[in-house]
Each structure stands twice: as C-alpha cells, then as structure tokens.
Amino acid sequence: MKTTEQVLTDIERRLVSTWASCAAETARMTSHTAAAAEGTGSPTPPAPSEQRSSLSTSWPHAFPLGQPSSTNLAKDFSAAAAWAATWRAWSTKHGVSLRTRTRRVHTTDQEFPTHLVVPDANHAARLCGRHWPQRLERGRRRAILLAECFPHLVEAGLLAATIAAVDELSEVDFELLCRAGAWFAKHDATGLTPRQVPIEGLHAKWLNHRLGLVRRLSARDDLGLLPPHPPRVHFTYLDPGHLAAGGRRHDSATIGDQALPAYQPRVVVISENKDTAIHFPELDGGVSIEGVGRGGAAIAALPWLPAAEHILYWGDMDADGLEILNEFRAAGVPARSLLMDLPAFEQWERFGTNVDARGRPLQARMPRPVPFLTDAEETLYQSLTAETWARHRRVEQERIPLDVAASAVRRIVGDIQAG
The missing domain is CATH 1.10.10 (Arc Repressor Mutant, subunit A)
Known part of the structure; x- marks a missing residue:
C-alpha cells in the first residue's frame, strides 16, 4: 500500500515526461481558437508525434495506490482502515478524486481506495509544488510564442521537444x-x-x-x-638535454598542421591543470601537455602522440577529474592515470576540499557510466559520488608537490620497463 509521498513521486515522474507535451497542446489549442475567432478556419493539424503526446492522452491519469491483501485485512483491519481514511482526507484536502473497490471484511463490505485520479497537468503541478507551477506556466507561454513565430515547429511535430530544450x-x-x-x-x-x-x-x-x-x-x-578554428594544444618540453642546449621550453600544435615537436617524446604527461603542466619538473624525453578541461579529441589527434612509449594523465582526484580521464580514453588517448586512485587520495586527503572554485559545496551525485576507468579508479569515483561518503570530495592536483608527481612518473615508467 502506497503512502502519499510515494504517489507524489509517481505523479512527478509522469509530469516530467509530459509537461512539455501539455505546453505544446496548449499552444496548439490557442492557435486553433484564434484562427476560429478570425474566421480563417483551422490551422495545420498537429503532426502524429504531437497528437500521440498531447494533453488529452497524458491527463487525467489514475495512479494506483496498492491494495491491502486479504490476509492483511483479516489480521489488521484497523491499519488498513486508517490507511484508507488517510487517503480520503488527503484527496479531499487537495481536490482530487479516488477510485474505490468494495472489499469483504469480517462479513461486511468496506470501500477501499484503489487509485488517485489527477485531472490535469495543472493539478499535478500544484500537488508536486516547488518549481512545477511556474515551470508549466513558463512552458506554455513559450510554446504559444514559438508556435506563433515558428509554425513549422508545430507542423513538424517539434514543438514539445523544443519547449523542453529551452526550459533552462x-x-x-x-x-x-x-x-x-x-x-x-x-x-x-x-x-x-x-x-x-x-x-x-x-x-x-x-x-x-x-x-x-x-x-x-x-x-x-x-x-x-x-x-x-582548429583547436590548439599547448605543451612544455621537459627533456633536460634539450633544455640545456637552449631549446625552447614551451610550444603549441594546431590540429591539422604537419609541424612536429622539437623531439619525439618518450614520456607524455597530460595535466588537467595548466600550471602543473607548465612547471612540471624535467623528465628524460618528456613533454607535459595542458589538458585544460573535458574532451580529449584534440590531444588524441596529435600525430606524434601514439609514438610515445608512455602516456599518463594527471587530474584532480574528484568526480570531474575521473570523468575527464574516462573521456580521454574514450577519445583514443591510451593514458595511464597518475595519482588518481584511493590509496593516493588517502595519502593526500589532508589537502582536500569540499567546495568548488566558486565556494559552493561539493555534493553527492548520480555517477555517470565510466567504462574506461580501471577498477582502482572506479572505486575512488564511486566513493566520491556516493551519498554515504563523509570525507572530502576533491583533492586538487596542484596541492600535490610536483617532485612527488615526477617521481611517480619515473616509478611507473621504470616498473613498465622492468616488467
């Protein structure tokens, strides 16, 4: 047997999937009424996709409340009667109707509610509260304007999808x-x-x-x-011999050009933070690349990247950093992570934070699919996104000393070569 909170969740779920179609139907009906008033006849009928998702097929809707079993009725009729009374009082207070069913209990007939009937999207929005009444009204205002200014959206069955797309x-x-x-x-x-x-x-x-x-x-x-314009990738030369000979330290590559770096790097460190990439310590045959955000397609397109023996990615130990690592691998960058697992987090958590760059609290969130993370990386990712995680949710990479990161790179490279 469902509680009022559970049924409100069901109502909101249906509202999420239908509110834009309801707004589109309002615009279509407004257009039809205006055309009739002007004596111009009916406007172009809605496309089949709009008809299928219209207000008339979305609402009213009967939400099942669940039913006490015959066994429970016999054992604890008072609890079932109290549940039914709660629903009768709640439906009366909120102006919605109940469907009922007659049940035989202890030789007497008793009426128990089976469904809550919500007549329309307006009523659903009032029941759900919060932003819903304003959101639905805003959607209808925008739908009417879009239908008037861009009638092809109605004709092509795109009005509801467009209302949803402009909602935010x-x-x-x-x-x-x-x-x-x-x-x-x-x-x-x-x-x-x-x-x-x-x-x-x-x-x-x-x-x-x-x-x-x-x-x-x-x-x-x-x-x-x-x-x-084609994207550009900025990188820093780390090889001590190259630098000692007076070679340039900083360089960039425009994707699509055929220009090659001053030397073919043996080790590439992609850094999420620009400062750590620019100031990374010297590294034999090394190059540090500024990752600067999500994606990875531009770096993956560097023609000399696949020839590097070792490619590492170093980002913040937080949900965003691990998602970015996943995106780089999805784009074709075969990078090993650097200091981005739970042991590293535990070692450096004393420098952790629970606020973002704007001072807003970092919150738990629904984890995204991260199929390109290793088991160790995903363990940290799932922890950092979990509601039950009571520790810091971010350790920024720049809080870790650069010489520690460089030593970790040499250790990873050495272990690979030894293996």
Whole structure:
C-alpha cells in the first residue's frame, strides 16, 4: 500500500515526461481558437508525434495506490482502515478524486481506495509544488510564442521537444534565441563567423552552444557559418638535454598542421591543470601537455602522440577529474592515470576540499557510466559520488608537490620497463 509521498513521486515522474507535451497542446489549442475567432478556419493539424503526446492522452491519469491483501485485512483491519481514511482526507484536502473497490471484511463490505485520479497537468503541478507551477506556466507561454513565430515547429511535430530544450534558458536567453532564429530564417550568413553575426546581444560562445536550437527555429540544416578554428594544444618540453642546449621550453600544435615537436617524446604527461603542466619538473624525453578541461579529441589527434612509449594523465582526484580521464580514453588517448586512485587520495586527503572554485559545496551525485576507468579508479569515483561518503570530495592536483608527481612518473615508467 502506497503512502502519499510515494504517489507524489509517481505523479512527478509522469509530469516530467509530459509537461512539455501539455505546453505544446496548449499552444496548439490557442492557435486553433484564434484562427476560429478570425474566421480563417483551422490551422495545420498537429503532426502524429504531437497528437500521440498531447494533453488529452497524458491527463487525467489514475495512479494506483496498492491494495491491502486479504490476509492483511483479516489480521489488521484497523491499519488498513486508517490507511484508507488517510487517503480520503488527503484527496479531499487537495481536490482530487479516488477510485474505490468494495472489499469483504469480517462479513461486511468496506470501500477501499484503489487509485488517485489527477485531472490535469495543472493539478499535478500544484500537488508536486516547488518549481512545477511556474515551470508549466513558463512552458506554455513559450510554446504559444514559438508556435506563433515558428509554425513549422508545430507542423513538424517539434514543438514539445523544443519547449523542453529551452526550459533552462533565462528569459533573456530565450528572447535572444527567438531573435536569432528569426534572423537566420531571413538572412544568409554564409562566410560569417559566429562572432560576426549582426544580432544585438549575441556573442560567439552563446551561439556556438545553441547552434542546434537556432537551426531548428530557423528551419535551416546549415546556417552557413564558418567552422570553428582548429583547436590548439599547448605543451612544455621537459627533456633536460634539450633544455640545456637552449631549446625552447614551451610550444603549441594546431590540429591539422604537419609541424612536429622539437623531439619525439618518450614520456607524455597530460595535466588537467595548466600550471602543473607548465612547471612540471624535467623528465628524460618528456613533454607535459595542458589538458585544460573535458574532451580529449584534440590531444588524441596529435600525430606524434601514439609514438610515445608512455602516456599518463594527471587530474584532480574528484568526480570531474575521473570523468575527464574516462573521456580521454574514450577519445583514443591510451593514458595511464597518475595519482588518481584511493590509496593516493588517502595519502593526500589532508589537502582536500569540499567546495568548488566558486565556494559552493561539493555534493553527492548520480555517477555517470565510466567504462574506461580501471577498477582502482572506479572505486575512488564511486566513493566520491556516493551519498554515504563523509570525507572530502576533491583533492586538487596542484596541492600535490610536483617532485612527488615526477617521481611517480619515473616509478611507473621504470616498473613498465622492468616488467
């Protein structure tokens, strides 16, 4: 038998999967009403995908409450009766109805609730509370505007998906998105960079992050913009002989160019932190690469990387650092980790922290799939993301002395060669 908290979880789960479709249906009905009032007839009917996910098929919905078994009714009728009374009182208080079933108990007929019937998404949002009423209202306002300004979204059955995609945008960003979609629908941007697009308030980073949405609103598969400039990888030479001979210490490579480094590195250390890469101690045949964030595709594309005998990745001992390590391996970088397992964490946890760079608390979170981590690395990852973890959630790599990291590299290289 379910409690009110359990059923509210069920209601919110359904609301999560249907709220955008409900908002889209509101926009379609508003458009239909406006067209009828103006005497222009019905607008284009919704696409099949929109019809299948419409408000009418999502709500009302009956949520099962569970049923006391005949054995439990016979053994503890008072508990079952109290449960039924709780649901009757709760449904009356919140303005929702119950479906009931007659049960035979001790030679008498008793009515027990079987389902809670929620009539519509508005009611579901009020029951769930928190952000839901505002979220649903915002979705409907945006759906009406999108349907009016970009009717092809309705015709193509894309309105609900678009409402969900813009849900987290601020009002400023949503307004800018609509202006960008309208501009690209009417103008040819062939040959322009994102930075050169003449839309007030728009900047290149904003546009690069929302190209898919802008393409969808403008009904263009290709906006005609010039591709991003090829990525560059910055690295530091560590070989003492090269440096003693006056060779340059810092270098960079543009992906796609054929330029080779001053020497073919034997050992490559990819560092998540720029400072640790630049200041890494001397290392025979070594090069340290600035990993600077997620991804790894650019570094994986370096033509001289596969020829290195030893490739190591050194990042923060936190959930993000281990996810980045997983991403580098997924991109094709066959790196061993450096100081990124539970023994290393325990050794250096005295320098740990529980806040991020902005001073916000680091929280437990749902772990992501990390199929490219070793068992030892995944053990640390699962610990750092767990609700039950009561220790620090991050040890930043720059807190570990560089000579310790360099010694660890030499030890790893030596062990590999000895094996």
